[in-house]
Amino acid sequence: MKHSSLSSILVAATLSLVASVGHAQTKEVKFGCYAPMTGQLAIFGKSMQSGFDMAIDEFQKSAQAKGLKFSIQCEDDQGRADDGINIARKLVEDKSVLAVLGSWSSTVTLAAGPVYNEGKLVNITPISSHPDVTKVGPYVFRQSLVQSQEGSFNGASLWKLGARNIAMLGIPNDYGKANMALTRRGFESQGGKIVFEEFVRPDAQDFRQTLQKAARENPDWIYIGAFAPQTALILKQLRQMGIKTPVFVCAADDTPDLARLAGTEAIEGTHVTVQTNPALGPELADFYKRYEARYSRLPDPFAANSYNTAMMMMTMVAQQLPNVSRESIRKGLDDIRSFDGIFGKIKYDPVSREWEFKLLQGVIEKGTTRIIN
Amino acid sequence: MIDTFVLSQLAIGVSVGMTYSIVAIGLTLIYRVLSAVNFAHGEAYTLGAFATLIGATTLKLPLWVIVPMVLLVGAAFGWGIERLAFRPFRKFTDEASLKSRAVREATLLSSFALGLVVREILDRIYHGEWLAIPQEYLLSTPLSFGGIRLSVGELAIGVVSVVMLACLQFMLHRTRTGIAIRAVSSNLVGAQFSGIDINRVVVAVFIVGSLLGAVAGMVVSLAYGNVQSYMGLTVVIKAFVAMVIGGLTSLPGAVVAGILIGVAESTAGIFLPSAWTEMVAYGMLLLTLLFLPQGLFARRRA
Numbered sequence: 001m002k003h004s005s006l007s008s009i010l011v012a013a014t015l016s017l018v019a020s021v022g023h024a025q026t027k028e029v030k031f032g033c034y035a036p037m038t039g040q041l042a043i044f045g046k047s048m049q050s051g052f053d054m055a056i057d058e059f060q061k062s063a064q065a066k067g068l069k070f071s072i073q074c075e076d077d078q079g080r081a082d083d084g085i086n087i088a089r090k091l092v093e094d095k096s097v098l099a100v101l102g103s104w105s106s107t108v109t110l111a112a113g114p115v116y117n118e119g120k121l122v123n124i125t126p127i128s129s130h131p132d133v134t135k136v137g138p139y140v141f142r143q144s145l146v147q148s149q150e151g152s153f154n155g156a157s158l159w160k161l162g163a164r165n166i167a168m169l170g171i172p173n174d175y176g177k178a179n180m181a182l183t184r185r186g187f188e189s190q191g192g193k194i195v196f197e198e199f200v201r202p203d204a205q206d207f208r209q210t211l212q213k214a215a216r217e218n219p220d221w222i223y224i225g226a227f228a229p230q231t232a233l234i235l236k237q238l239r240q241m242g243i244k245t246p247v248f249v250c251a252a253d254d255t256p257d258l259a260r261l262a263g264t265e266a267i268e269g270t271h272v273t274v275q276t277n278p279a280l281g282p283e284l285a286d287f288y289k290r291y292e293a294r295y296s297r298l299p300d301p302f303a304a305n306s307y308n309t310a311m312m313m314m315t316m317v318a319q320q321l322p323n324v325s326r327e328s329i330r331k332g333l334d335d336i337r338s339f340d341g342i343f344g345k346i347k348y349d350p351v352s353r354e355w356e357f358k359l360l361q362g363v364i365e366k367g368t369t370r371i372i373n
Numbered sequence: 374m375i376d377t378f379v380l381s382q383l384a385i386g387v388s389v390g391m392t393y394s395i396v397a398i399g400l401t402l403i404y405r406v407l408s409a410v411n412f413a414h415g416e417a418y419t420l421g422a423f424a425t426l427i428g429a430t431t432l433k434l435p436l437w438v439i440v441p442m443v444l445l446v447g448a449a450f451g452w453g454i455e456r457l458a459f460r461p462f463r464k465f466t467d468e469a470s471l472k473s474r475a476v477r478e479a480t481l482l483s484s485f486a487l488g489l490v491v492r493e494i495l496d497r498i499y500h501g502e503w504l505a506i507p508q509e510y511l512l513s514t515p516l517s518f519g520g521i522r523l524s525v526g527e528l529a530i531g532v533v534s535v536v537m538l539a540c541l542q543f544m545l546h547r548t549r550t551g552i553a554i555r556a557v558s559s560n561l562v563g564a565q566f567s568g569i570d571i572n573r574v575v576v577a578v579f580i581v582g583s584l585l586g587a588v589a590g591m592v593v594s595l596a597y598g599n600v601q602s603y604m605g606l607t608v609v610i611k612a613f614v615a616m617v618i619g620g621l622t623s624l625p626g627a628v629v630a631g632i633l634i635g636v637a638e639s640t641a642g643i644f645l646p647s648a649w650t651e652m653v654a655y656g657m658l659l660l661t662l663l664f665l666p667q668g669l670f671a672r673r674r675a
Contacts, residue, residue, distance in 0.1 A: 040601070042500035078501075172648060198646050203607065205597055208385050209642045209650075216378055229503040233599060240515055241522050261599070263508040 027069045029317055029324075031310075032091040034084055034102040034112065037076035040202070040229055043257050044104045044302050048127070049074045050295055051306030052101070058290075059314045066321065070314055077103055081111035088112040092119030099124065099313060099329045104302065106130035107174040113140040122329045126309035127302055129252075130178045134353040141333050143309045145275050145357045147178040150251050153359045154223070154273055155186020158248055160361075161271065163187075163221040167196035167214035167245075169207075169234065170225035179225035179250050187223075195219050200230065207234050208241060215243045224249045232261035239266045251275050254362065254369055255300035264367035272369060274362035276301035279371045280343070287342040308341040315339075377520040382639050388527040390635020395534045395589040396612035397619070397627035398541065399582035405622040406558040406578045408472045409480045413454050413488035415609030417583035420450055421590025422600045423495065429510045436510065440591070447587025448580045455579040458483040460572070468561040471571075488605070495602035504600045512595045526596025533592045537585055538628055550577050558622075614658045619670050626670025633657075633669075 033052065035045035052072040059065055075091075077084040084103055091097050092115060099122040103109045109128035116123035117137030124141040125133060131148050134140060158166060166187060170180040176199065184194055195217040198210050211234065214222060222238070222245050224231050231253045238247065249258075251273040258267055276299070278285040287307065291299040299307075316332045317324050338347045339355075347356045362369040396418055403411045424446040428439035462479045463471060470476060512526035545551040556564040557574045565571060593608075594600050612627075615634055619626030637657060638650045661668060 037500065038496060039501040040503060042502050046500075199648055201648050201651065203603075204647070205599070205604070206385070206389050207647075209382060209639055210647045212378065212381055212385070213642075229599075232503075232505075233597075236513070236598060240513055240524050242515055242517070261503060261505045263505070265508065 027067060028096075029068055029070050029098055029314075030096050031070070031072040031313060032087075032094070032097040032100040032102075033072050033074040034077045034087045034091075034100065034108070035074040035104050036079035036108075037074055039078040039080075041079040041104060041227065043228070044127075044255075044300070045074060045076070047255075047300050047303040048102070048104060048306040050291075051126075051299070051303035051308075052310045054291060054294055054303075055307045055310035055314065059311060064315060064318050066318055068314075068318060068321075070317075072101060072310060074102065077105075077108050077112075079103075079105045079108060081107055084108035084112035085115055088115035088119075088123075092116065092121050097121065098317065098324065098326060101126060101306070101309060101313070103128060105173070105175065106133060106178070109133050109140075110136065110174060113137065116140060120330075121326055122333060124309060124313070124333065126305040128175075130174050131182075138334075139330055141353065143312065143339075143355045144305050145251065145359065146354055147175075147182050149357070150273060150359065151179065151182025151184075152186035152189070154183040154248070154250065155188070155190055155192070157271070157273065157361045158187055158221055158223065159190035159192055161221065161246075161248070163192060163248075165193045165195045165217075165219050166221045166223050166248075167217055167219035168194055168198075168223045168225065169210060169214065170197075170199050171202045171227065171230055172199040173202065175227075175252070176225050179252075183223060183225060183250070200226070200234075202226075202230055204230075205233065206237070208237050211238055211241060211243060215241075215245065219245060221245065222247045224253070226250070226253075228253050228255055228257045228261060232258055232266075235262045235270065236266045246271065248272070251301070251359070255302070256298045256367075257300065258364075259367035267364050268366070270364045272362045272364060274360045274369055274371060275357055276304040276343075277360065277362065277369060277371055280358070280360070283342045283344055304342060308339075308343060311341050312336075312339045379643065381521045382643055383636060384521045384523060386636035386639025386642075387632055388523060388530065388635070389638065390632035391527075391530045391534050392589070392593050392608065392631075393611040393615050393634055394628040394631030395530060395537065395592065396586060396608050397615040397631050398534070398537055398624060399585035399589070400609070400612050401616045401619070401622065401624055401627040402541065402585070403578055403582045404616060405624075406554060407459070407480075407575065409459070409477050410484070410613065411454065411458075411579075411582065412481060412485040412609065412613075413458060413491070414484075414582065414586050414612070415605030416488045416491040417447055417450050417454075417586030417605075418590035418593075418608060419495065419602060419605035420446055420491070421587030422594035422604060423590075423602075424587065425510075425591045425594050426504055426506055426600045429506050430504075443587050443591045444584055447584035450587065451579040451581070451583025452576060454484060454487060454583060455576050458487045459575070459579070463572075463575075471561060488609075492602055492606070499602060501602055506594055506598050506600060508598075510595060511598045513598065524596065526592075530592050530596055533588065534628060537588065538624060541581070541585070541624060544581070550574070554578055611654055614654045617658060618661045618668055620668030623668070623670040626668060630669060 035048045037045045075087045106128040113136035117139045170176040196214045248271040254272045278288040400414045424443045428434045514525045615631035619630035638653045641653045642650045
């Protein structure tokens with residue numbers, strides 16, 4: 001009795017396995033993903049997943065999809081390098097994974113990138129902006145702005161705003177260090193002077209001591225190169241301390257989460273570098289509307305970038321049918337020269353291996369960013 | 374010549390130090406009675422902050438309803454810690470085994486584990502994000518004293534620490550429970566012979582201690598405005614250092630030591646980048662253990 005029920009379960013399991021494999025060969029396309037789904041950066045990992053989900057739903061309804069069924073499931077790297085490496089090892093071994101998207105944090109992408117490169121599995125990040133990401137190897141790609149570009153833009157924008165002496169505050173991770181160094185270089189190349197520079201602990205609650213030291217140097221502007229959770233606290237404490245020096249924040253802070261964490265009052269008048277904004281074009285404005293209708297909140301640049309990259313990857317798979325493989329995806333990403341998505345038509349430079357994104361200057365007013373140039 | 378800059382830096386140090394003190398009070402109370410470190414105390418603090426957050430965002434309650442709610446959460450958690458992490462190890466009630474090394478080490482680990490479980494549960498539910506307490510609840514109105522800027526929240530942290538200390542001293546010296554707690558902490562066998570129910574006293578200590586921890590979490594979260602599942606961990610370590618420097622069993626000692634640590638950190642911050650000031654507290658701990666092993670405010674040891 002026991003024996004027969006066990007064998008019938010086995011038969012059923014085998015049958016369903018055969019069925020699903022047969023199904024996969026014709027229809028299912030699986031992308032891997034790694035992103036921070038828990039921890040301090042979880043808000044951003046969730047934005048990525050939201051962007052992916054929306055892209056998949058919309059793409060599958062289009063004629064391009066040819067009946068393909070896509071999936072992108074983000075595994076949790078918690079913003080930690082070692083977790084990113086473990087996920088990478090797993091995804092490289094999982095032969096059903098065609099390519100991998102992620103991660104959010106440059107630290108994680110830089111750590112996991114070599115594993116994908118060695119395993120000859122394409123890893124494309126829609127977010128990580130550290131200059132070295134695309135230098136990891138031929139299988140590691142990116143479709144986002146790059147710190148070197150942001151740094152010189154930040155420097156030039158600060159100079160145009162009349163800043164001559166600035167104080168800089170950042171977080172001591174790969175992103176923060178690159179962002180601070182390249183913004184410093186950008187600003188100094190304009191002729192500006194850095195009167196104060198300090199890295200703060202990302203897990204700290206109280207930044208007032210550093211802020212007071214910064215204020216003592218009488219800077220015209222304060223620059224912050226940190227993620228929204230820390231930037232929010234810094235802005236709140238600046239307000240509370242009555243420091244009236246104008247503040248300029250990095251592009252990663254142009255997210256609705258900044259207003260949610262700091263309150264609209266504390267961030268009023270803060271200047272920010274903008275990569276994603278409905279004012280940038282009709283496609284992006286329309287994306288904002290669809291995203292808000294679907295999730296009842298506004299997208300951040302991370303959701304928009306993830307959406308755009310997922311769209312590009314799905315389009316590529318559909319075009320390469322029926323001969324799609326891990327290797328054909330790498331070749332496709334090498335050969336591509338432009339992509340027409342929500343950012344309009346953006347160009348790829350095969351020499352630098354970077355996509356060209358437009359950056360704009362913005363100012364936060366009543367919790368939303370207004371473009372000023 | 375001390376300029377306003379230095380004074381402001383010291384004021385920030387005092388206010389940060391008071392967040393350590395306010396947490397150290399509950400920790401020290403439990404140590405005094407059981408000679409055991411309750412590492413789940415940081416989670417009483419975290420839970421107090423989360424109760425405040427839930428009261429302010431999900432339930433949208435006024436502050437005067439949130440306060441008793443936080444007290445209740447703290448008390449319930451204290452009772453839970455005692456039941457889950459301490460009572461199972463208290464199989465014998467003689468003093469030697471109650472304060473034995475084995476029990477101390479076991480409860481150190483069990484309370485640490487319980488704290489870890491609470492932290493992980495909060496992490497699963499809230500994904501470890503920083504969550505913001507709505508602006509209208511915050512005690513963030515700026516105050517200025519001759520160029521030194523502080524906020525109402527910081528004043529509140531100071532006032533609440535002093536009130537907590539005063540209430541605790543009153544309870545310990547003037548109420549039956551308090552006298553029982555003192556009796557148990559100074560002579561356990563004697564207390565037993567005079568008919569004091571040890572288990573009840575221990576439960577009372579945990580309830581009061583965790584309740585104070587939860588209140589600390591509430592006040593600090595209202596002053597700073599942000600709540601996160603790991604917030605208790607950093608603070609409880611600093612509070613532990615304050616307790617050791619303060620002489621392990623002295624409540625006023627722990628409070629003063631907490632403020633001293635805050636001031637030392639801010640003084641170091643004048644000369645060092647802020648990321649380095651984190652080492653100051655641990656450096657102080659090392660120096661205390663080496664040169665003043667009884668702490669700054671040592672009482673006679675039981």
